[in-house]
Amino acid sequence: MTLIVQKYGGTSVGTPERIAAVADKVITTRDRGNRVVVVVSAMSGETNRLLALADQISDKPVPRELDVLLATGEQVTIALLSMALEHRGCTARSYTGGQVHILTDSAHNKARIREIEDKRIHADLDAGHVVVVAGFQGVDEHGNITTLGRGGSDTTAVALAAALKADECQIYTDVDGVYTTDPRVVPDARRLHRITFEEMLEMASLGSKVLQIRSVSFAGRYNVPLRVLSSFEEGEGTLITYEDEKMEQALISGIAFNRDEAKLTVIGVPDTPGVAHQLLGPIADANIEVDMIVQNIAPDGATTDFTFTVNRNDYKRALDILTRTATIMGARQVSGDNKIVKVSLVGVGMRSHAGIASTMFGTLAKEGVNIRMISTSEIKISVVVDEKYLELAVRSLHDAFGLSQPPKV
């Protein structure tokens, strides 16, 4: 018998009517002969309501008690969904994170799952029940309530699927799958039937906010097939697995982009060992996350040029810090630009195919898009371009790599 873990997010359970619709979906899955475990988030708006209450009590609520407070959000949903299932004649059992011993570390507000007790859930499934588990929460070894941080319900679902050795973990959300790129930018963007974990990680970290990065990497580590589907429309969604022979043989799976980038450049730093560390150390100390980093020897051979990107919100702070550091180090010039974006081609196919980078650069050149920075990894090529070129760059690349068409098998 197939065991499926389904996860429904806050929007999917946002009202009693939507919870009723979720119950219908769960029952459909069960009636097809599957065992079903359901993980749910707090009803949309609930977490913010609770945070607003805490805010009226203290400007800096103690993390332990914040977890006790926030954990009630999912507990309300598990109860309501189980009632809805029972109301439809489907026996169900709800459990908080603590009740099924989702054991985490003690890092309140951002705990990590260590272990899940599967006995009770298996016993309920054996008895023919649907099991409904509160996402986002657990308990530490002392029995204190912990939460995994926002979006942690995805992680709960994947961790449960791994612990129960489920056949598939289905993440229901408000989009119907993973697309070759953002359909708002490229109207004929195509929904992918399958994508690999590695590709999904690159897509997710670049702004395709379909899934939490942590849950994808977790699913990859435990080899849990992950499927993204819509709560509101029918469809098979997108399956995220490891590469196999039956996989679509696309060179490129998708194009991700990130509008929130800003770039900073130091020109003419004396080229001594440790220059990158000296430049970036103070930035890291200020808790500013650095994304792309590119370093080139300058034409004079004695100095180096150094460029990196940060989140646009951190731009001003980073520029101040960098200017101070660079002055001390005797650099010639510091400059910055916060009107840039990052566009990335993602695809496991590029591992075995040459020429992808040159097609990319050629396409952009033909459209007159100036590339300001390049960075590559095994399954990704990222370029930084001026913000005004974002749509043009994404559309021309989507077209050049034929992403609107299903790949040839």
Added chain:
Amino acid sequence: MTLIVQKYGGTSVGTPERIAAVADKVITTRDRGNRVVVVVSAMSGETNRLLALADQISDKPVPRELDVLLATGEQVTIALLSMALEHRGCTARSYTGGQVHILTDSAHNKARIREIEDKRIHADLDAGHVVVVAGFQGVDEHGNITTLGRGGSDTTAVALAAALKADECQIYTDVDGVYTTDPRVVPDARRLHRITFEEMLEMASLGSKVLQIRSVSFAGRYNVPLRVLSSFEEGEGTLITYEDEKMEQALISGIAFNRDEAKLTVIGVPDTPGVAHQLLGPIADANIEVDMIVQNIAPDGATTDFTFTVNRNDYKRALDILTRTATIMGARQVSGDNKIVKVSLVGVGMRSHAGIASTMFGTLAKEGVNIRMISTSEIKISVVVDEKYLELAVRSLHDAFGLSQPPKV
């Protein structure tokens, strides 16, 4: 070091501001050198909000899931109160019923407490923390969340006080103590400094809804001194204990009354053994609770007259059932009256004093109040009178027994 359990009800924790005020009260108690355990209810309105959600899901929610849902109410409050305490520099630890193993039976929505694990709480108190426990909830032996039914937070507080061997259990509410009678009926009703458990039980069951009956009887059984105080005003409230030598030597402690009564009478039932059972059996089978019962032999010596009271809401149903039963039994007549009330004198002093009943009846006669029914117990005399005489009866008795004045010592 004195250990005090304090309980704050829904109105006392109804807003973040009120929760802040409760935190101040708790800290004042702790700063006087006491160890403090606090039990809280859900914020007022929260339980109804949750019930309304459930109602949109199912007209008859499964009891197990209703408990999972409702238990979130108190969990929100324990988190917020602990935050408020920590915000004021007072270390606090919140616990759900499950976390401190408030073990109950499995009767969802109306569970009874069996046992409480006191180790964790004592360890926290030893470490100097205030402990905040969710009222109204527990877990059964399988770890399922249970609730004690509405008002169960009082019971939680008393049970905790008993388990922890606390020196006093303080119930904070929206009245400042137990009065000789309802001040809305008798403006110079006096707050009692002390009252015995037995008297309190009689007062509570007669409509002085200050405390849950169950929690009073629980406190009596485990000899936990109970104090009723106001959350909003200063004052020492009313202490409920066993009778002792220092006790106020009042004949009568108070006058309770109940407006929700209706009376039913069968006249001329053949006086055979088991007549009461035959008449009341079908009433009990219909889940109608019977309060006072009076039976008298009729003047003819061969038949008997039988009268009892029920809650006014059950009057019509009870009358139907009784008419059917009485007809079968060959009774002469069935009549009823739902415009009656019950007025009761309560006082442990009447055990050792004769003449109280006659003073009571004399007072009522002088005012022209016709007594329809009389029933007595060791520490209570109840009369049923027409509804229109309620205020007159209560005021004249309050006056006749000098209840506005503190008792002479």
